[in-house]
Amino acid sequence: MRMTKLLSMLLALVMLLAVLPATAENPSTWLTDELTTITVMRGENALQPLKADTIKLQTIKELLNIELVVEAPPSANYNDTKTARINSNDMPDIMLVSTSDVRSFARKGMFVNLSEYRDELPHLFALLDADPSLSMLTVDGDFYSAPSLQRLNKFVRRSGNLFNFRTDLLAKYDLEAPKTFDDLYDAMLVIKQNEPEMVGLTCRSGTRKFMDRVSYPLGSGSSIYYDADKGGVWLYGPAHEEFKGVLEYLNKLYEADLLDHDYATNTKDQWAQKLSNGTAMGTIDNDGVVRNYVAPLQQIDPSYNIEVLPVPENALGEKRIELASADWTDQQWVIATSSKKIELCLKFLDWCYSEEGAIVNGYGKEGVTFYFDENGDAIVMPELLEEYSANPANAAYDIQIALGVGLNDVSPYVDTGVQMQMEIYLKGDAEAQAAYLDMVSKIGPMEGNREPVLAPPLSEAQTERYTELLLKVENLVWQEVDKYIKGEEPIENWDNVIATIKADAEEMEEIYNEAWNAALGK
């Protein structure tokens, strides 16, 4: 009997001890007392399949007491999946959408108005307020979405449609890097005289894409664009005199056989072929993509090289080229109004924009996947870099797959440190790593580089009218452009095109400038 009593007391003690940790105070970092699931949907990049058991997701669970369930339909058709889910009001708690989705569906009440919860989103609004240009992402003055922003780390690499040229050819013929577009013409002429089989400047994906890339550096724009050099206004490029200068210059290149004669029809494969087999002198395109063709080119001759050159000055005395945005403003995170956990989603979203959130989403768990160096920078554990570098072509993705981090995961405040550190690691010895870092670090601050400007938010009526005008004007413009580049029409005749589209172009510019000023509160 005594024994039984003792045993019961012992059991009661065990039960009490078992209950104790549960009744202890929850960790202060928890966003909810009860383990709660939040469903997030984003497109999955095939090169970085998302796993359900990454160290990042475990860290979020431990830190926030939130179980993140990520639905990741293939990004190839994410648009269709997203549209079906939004239209049938069968949305996950949080999802990744585009700017046009926000503009289409926010007014229909599908997404939570984040501006109404400004006080509950201090980290997010601190970032949004710090960059006034982000106000272009608002709908009727309110933020319904949180854009994917870049958290700057010491390895940030900028890129854009830059001026890539065969620097080995310049050296071979003792030519200086062209300072102006006229110098460029002269330099290419010398190369062409010595290497007549070369095609000069090449491009891909047709006239329109080509003009999008070359019009701005040459002093105009291929469609509606923001021109800081002309007083900070939105202009419809082809309706202005400067566009004639663009066409004139390209015609000059074309006549001298310094512009690829297949410029209007080149596919990406043909463009890549010309860059990687040494027949093209240069291209204005994404420097990161172009760099991919250096290795195949150097297999033919190790001395071959394509590098980003300083921006040449155009005929108007301007040096300008547009960088790709440092942020990913077309990838925006929204909370569904149909969610039953809006409060928690708001807390979670805000946490993602905090320093802690960015580091966890970017690097995983401190002490396990990364450490902070003496400057406070997050550094990936060297053994992880070693482990995932086995397949160099995909190593930058492989490590991000394993950790569950980076732009292609759930990471609204993106820190690309892991990717960059792997890229640097893959360069091999310290000298090669330093050379690579030196090369990429020069790109961002290059003279003439301009930050891209976000288009202003238009009202429904403005969107309708603008689209109507744009269709009308573009149909006319793009039927004509090739004729002028190829010299089938004398350049003076472009004045007739300008005269035809002038009124419509002015109205389009007015719509844009009005919306721009309104968004900036002018």
Place this chain on the structure above:
Amino acid sequence: MTVNTHAAKRPAPIREGGVSRSVFVAFNYFLLFLMMLVTLYPLYLTVIVSISNGANVMRGEVGILPVNVTLETYRNIFKGDILLYMRNSVLYTVLGTFVNIVMSCLCAYPLTRKSFCARKFYTAMVTVTLFFSGGMVPMYLAVNTFGLMDSIWALILPGAISTYNMIIIRTAFASLPDSLIESAQLDGANDLTILFRIVIPLSKATLSTMVLFYAVSHWNSYFDAMLYIRTKTKYPLQIHLRNLLVAGIASEELQAAGTGQAFAVTERTMRAATIIVSTLPILIVYPFVQRYFVSGVMIGSVKG
């Protein structure tokens, strides 16, 4: 003197031999050979691109023979869960085709029976679906409402009958003599017995063709799976391959690593290998059903 009256009636013998005929035959063969080349070369090129080194393909050096043969592209495709996706695809194709054939036959048979009074009405109703469909969102809502989301049935039940294929089957069934069915009825057979023991066995050629049509469409389909399947382990092969291809291109644009590594695998070799992997199983099936194929699809095309 005897006159050979038959000789006059006999058609003139075809002159064999002769230079003109030889030239004609040679020209014919040459032309056919050229046509064969034109038809086969794209397939051949796809095969050699898929096994060549990416850098050589990129430089445009692969045209007649593969250069620096490597299986790296296939290794890339076959890493990960591809066998699981293949198994899923086979399951969806086999089960889906079975359901398609059963449902199509069950729909086609009554529409051929003259004793079925609402035959014309139902035929008209079925034909309407050839021209009009609900669209993506209503279909999504329907699948969601019926609780089929994220299940294999979401890929099988909404498309259980293809109207076009069902009409071909109906035409084949209708071409069987009525007397055959009447005599079966006289022997006491009911409609199910007639369908399964007389009509279906006699329509093997058509049904084999329909099996092929349905199987190919299941094998190639990705859109439904993309909309209705949320669990990755249930994805069919085509989703995986498509994602591998399209997203690979997009990511190169968005986030070009530009690591300067000499690569054996490029977008083009990947594209080629993807085409081979996704079409090979169907190419293997074709020869087995080919003998039924022409006779099956011609059913009802010629009267009399």
